[in-house]
Amino acid sequence: MSGDIGILIIRVLFGMAIAAHGAQKVFGWFSGYGLKGTGGFFEQLGFRPGVPFAAAAGLSELGGGTLLTLGFFTPFGSAAVLAAMLVAIVSVNFKNGFFAMSNGIELPLLYAAVAVGLAFTGAGAFSLDSVFGLAFLGGTTLVEGILVLAVLGAAATLGLRGQDQKRAPAA
Numbered sequence: 570m571s572g573d574i575g576i577l578i579i580r581v582l583f584g585m586a587i588a589a590h591g592a593q594k595v596f597g598w599f600s601g602y603g604l605k606g607t608g609g610f611f612e613q614l615g616f617r618p619g620v621p622f623a624a625a626a627g628l629s630e631l632g633g634g635t636l637l638t639l640g641f642f643t644p645f646g647s648a649a650v651l652a653a654m655l656v657a658i659v660s661v662n663f664k665n666g667f668f669a670m671s672n673g674i675e676l677p678l679l680y681a682a683v684a685v686g687l688a689f690t691g692a693g694a695f696s697l698d699s700v701f702g703l704a705f706l707g708g709t710t711l712v713e714g715i716l717v718l719a720v721l722g723a724a725a726t727l728g729l730r731g732q733d734q735k736r737a738p739a740a
Contacts, residue, residue, distance in 0.1 A: 576693035577640075583683050584638030587650055591630025594623055614660050615731035625726070629653040637687060640696020642703070644712045647688035648719035654681040655723035660730065688712050 593601020602610070607627065608619030616622035629649040636646025654677040666673040691707040692698040698706060705711070 570694070573693040573695055576687075576690060577695045579683065580640055580643075580687060580692060580696070581638050583680075583687070584634045584636070584646070586634070587630050587680065588634030588638060591627045591632070591634055591653075594627030595631055616660075616726075616729070617731070622726070626653050626656065633684070637684070637692075640692030640698050641701075642706065643692040643696070643698055644688045644706055644715045647684040648715045650684040651681050651688075651716060652719040652723040652726070654678070654684065655720065656726050659723075659727055685716060688716060 589599050592598040594607045595604060597603030597606070601607070604620050604623050604627070607623035608621075610619070611622045611626070612619035630653050633646040633649030633653070636642050637650070657677045658674045658681070662672060662674040662677055665671045667675055669675040689709070689712055691704075698704070
């Protein structure tokens with residue numbers, strides 16, 4: 570029981586923070602830049618057109634964070650957060666080293682680690698997964714498969730980075 574309370578606290582606080590981070594990108598809430606502003610930043614990173622990439626990142630964080638907060642389809646929420654954090658680590662943070670103080674990988678790496686940890690531990694007794702009897706979502710093979718798909722999705726997103734710059738101009 571105390572483990573379920575611990576998972577509930579981690580899941581809700583983490584999920585709400587990630588969802589709010591996504592809401593900054595999607596809606597401009599909480600002093601965020603919204604899709605247009607975030608899209609401009611994404612274009613500077615080589616993701617063109619920027620708005621669809623910003624929407625994908627923001628919806629991954631907003632949707633994944635919301636699912637984690639509710640403890641509903643937990644491995645899928647975790648995978649959405651993991652994919653967004655992997656793209657952030659590679660495209661924004663890696664070049665700055667480890668520590669968050671210099672915009673390094675520390676914070677998105679911790680977010681990714683919490684997401685993966687929640688995927689494997691499950692949402693606990695105080696969750697919609699538990700209420701609706703979705704225990705099958707905690708199967709190790711299923712969780713591993715979902716997380717592998719998240720990594721592949723992040724790799725595909727990173728592979729699309731700068732593609733329009735690599736194409737030859739039309740004659």
